[in-house]
Amino acid sequence: MDFPTIHTNFWDAVIAVPIVMSITQLIKTFVNVPKKYVPTVALVVGLIFSIFISHRHHLFAGIFMGWFYGYAAIGSYASLKTLFISFRNHKNPQHQ
Secondary structure, X not given: OOOOOOOOOXXXXXXXXXXXXXXXXXXXXXXXXXXXXXXXXXXXXXXXXXXXXXOOOOHHHHHHHHHHHHHHHHHHHHHHHHXXXXXXXXXXXXXX
């Protein structure tokens, strides 16, 4: 079995990860998912998106990149949330 050459590209960083993050937020909002399961939802969305859309011709590449999409979405959301909270607290010191 040959392992595929997997390239991360513009599609992965600029399109797929924000889409996974957005779909996760929609699911979180409309399905009322408990907070502790949101990272799992992002991972599952990333896997589904990668396996069935972006890497549909190779399962191994789809699984590998699906993990990338899911965890990149989780990290991006956590970073944006921390930045927003920090910015809000910096502008309004009474919220600390």
